Amino acid sequence: MANEKETIPGTLITLVIGITVTAVSIWYGQNNNLLPEQVSQQAPLVDDLFNIMVVIGTALFLVVEGAIVFTLIKFRHRPGDETDSQPVTGNFSLEIFWTAIPAFIVIGLGIYSVQVYNQMGGFDTGGNMAHHGHAPVQVASLPGSNGPLLAQGGDITYGLGANAEMGVRPADLTVDVAGMQYAWIFTYPDSGIISGELHVPIGQDVKLNLEAKDVLHAFWLPQFRIKQDVIPGQQTQLRFVATKTGTYPIVCAELCGSYHGGMRSQIIVHSPEDYQAWLEANTVAQAPGSEQTLATLTDSDRLAAFTHEFGMDHVGPTIAAHTHL
Ligand SMILES: [Cu+2]
Structure with missing residues (x-):
């Protein structure tokens, strides 16, 4: 009899909060205006990565800060209540959950940023040196590595240079x-x-x-x-x-x-x-x-x-x- 009052199911509330947080985060990621104007062909590559990080950061901020504010209000001390709070000893599934999600985010961002670096020519900086009268750079791999690390002949160049597409022309x-x-x-x-x-x-x-x-x-x-x-x-x-x-x-x-x-x-x-x-x-x-x-x-x-x-x-x-x- 006491539960006759109709309530909104918790899953529905969670769903609405989830959709709202996602929508607000995506909107802010595209409209943050935190970076100066774009003046190079390379700039959009960096900004797209940055904006995705802003989307993720905004969602995390809203969820974490929202949970703190909700907890502060919902579980505040009420006058006359002298009882102890519930003892909490841990929650294994919850810990797996909040470890796995950041791990996927960090690995995903890592792969994406390496891709951007590659597109900007970060791995092939010296690849076009032959066009300018320098000796062609011979690239060797270190044992156990799967990428070019050392250039023979002492000519190592670092930086953002020509990507695979630009590298063929001076x-x-x-x-x-x-x-x-x-x-x-x-x-x-x-x-x-x-x-x-x-x-x-x-x-x-x-x-x-x-x-x-x-x-x-x-x-x-x-x-x-x-x-x-x-x-x-x-x-x-x-x-x-x-x-x-x-x-x-x-x-x-x-x-x-x-x-x-x-x-x-x-x-x-x-x-x-x-x-x-x-x-x-x-x-x-x-x-x-x-x-x-x-x-x-x-x-x-x-x-x-x-x-x-x-x-x-x-x-x-x-x-x-x-x-x-
Ligand atoms: Cu200086």
């Missing part, structure tokens, strides 16, 4: 990047241009060869979703295709000294015509005739242009001490 544009305390210097081997900013044409396959002059740095293009360590005496690589014209930040992402925070520059993505114009203007400016003027300058004078651009006039002499242009 990059459209190659730029050598030197990182030093506290500036980036970009050298264009094809035209001889030296610049404190990175200029690239839109839609072109760009390859960066990175190397540090002094200590460890990291070359980070947040809008392109690529980042690579820059190491003294060891070349690393990045390869990307820009998809949007504009000016975007270049950030050093490795604590490299007292002015690390000021080690910034810019990447300018041009339309093909604008890039051609920049190329011509700078090829003229740095033509052999002007070299004499350049040669009469001291290192500090030559670098003043760069340091001024970065708003770091105070570190000019430091940079000069580390540069051997």
Whole structure:
């Protein structure tokens, strides 16, 4: 007689909560706006992985925090209740359940992220070096391993390079990047241009060869979703295709000294015509005739242009001490 009042079955409530949590998590995963705009062909690969992690994170947050809030209200101390709570000694099935689910999530995310890394050319960085006059890299496998680990001949390149599809053709544009305390210097081997900013044409396959002059740095293009360590005496690589014209930040992402925070520059993505114009203007400016003027300058004078651009006039002499242009 006491149970005559009709109630909603617990399974139905669980089902509604499950659907709501899933829907909210998927919506937030697609609309989180936590990342800056996408400016490279590689960016969507990284963002899709990130958004899936946000979906899973949101669902976990809602379930865990929801359970805590529900428990706080439902099992709160009521006036006059001096009894002990129920002794709980464990629940084997529940423990299996909450161990297995995170294990599947972590393994799944691991496999997915390796796939993204592979698609961005992380496993085949040196695969296209033969196109640029270097000796072809012979890759050997270590006993017991099933992947290429060591390149014979001492030429090992790390970074994000050409994936299997891009690897068969050389990059459209190659730029050598030197990182030093506290500036980036970009050298264009094809035209001889030296610049404190990175200029690239839109839609072109760009390859960066990175190397540090002094200590460890990291070359980070947040809008392109690529980042690579820059190491003294060891070349690393990045390869990307820009998809949007504009000016975007270049950030050093490795604590490299007292002015690390000021080690910034810019990447300018041009339309093909604008890039051609920049190329011509700078090829003229740095033509052999002007070299004499350049040669009469001291290192500090030559670098003043760069340091001024970065708003770091105070570190000019430091940079000069580390540069051997
Ligand atoms: Cu740095």
